[in-house]
Amino acid sequence: MGLAAGGPAAGTSPGRLEISLRSIHQLFNSLDPSPFYERDLDSHAENYLVSWAQELPPRATLSLCLRLSEPPPALDGPQWIEAAVQHYFAERERLKRAELRGLLRQGRTSLGIGLLFLTACLLLSQWSQALLPSGVMASLLRESFLVGGWVAMWRPMQIYLYDWWPLGQQALLYRRMSRMPVTLRLAPPASSTPA
Secondary structure, eight states, X not given: OOOEEEOOOTTSOTTEEEEEESOGGGGBOTTOOSOGGGOOBOHHHHHHHHHXXXXXXXXXXXXXXXXXXXXXXXXXXXXXXXXXXXHHHHHHHHHHHHHHHHHHHHHHHHHHHHHHHHHHHHHHHHHHHHHSOSSHHXXXXXXXXXXXXXXXXXXXXXXXXXXXXXXXXXXXXXXXXXXXXXXXEEOOOOOOOOO
């Protein structure tokens, strides 16, 4: 695709990115048959924009400037391009939030199963201590019940301690990107030098 990026110009926010493109169509997936404002971004462009936004502080204001060598078709004016980029990232946020809800639902289910299994293992451990004579095998059986019960709690603890927040952060990043203003600038034509 060939993205050429420029850093922020003097006096502008560090959250401003300038990308040079030959045509606006380089920004979008050419195989997507959707109407223009619902079209997916090119995967390279999406990865580039997301990695750029991730490097910025969470409260940085984002803005995107597209420098085009060719003017966009009349139908694809600046307002449609901004709407298309914002719609794309709003849809990404919606999907990420749905993924987060699914993960938390799985966490609740696995927590319920884990607590039931842990309770059963604790009861079996107590039962084996009361019924079996003391010895190595009885201790091994009791400890096995305890370990098995706590291992059953591993998945819900992983979900609630570690797995949910990266999804939440990605959803927040996509929300910020879905509100990012997009401006277009036509690059000045290359001046031809006389031979």
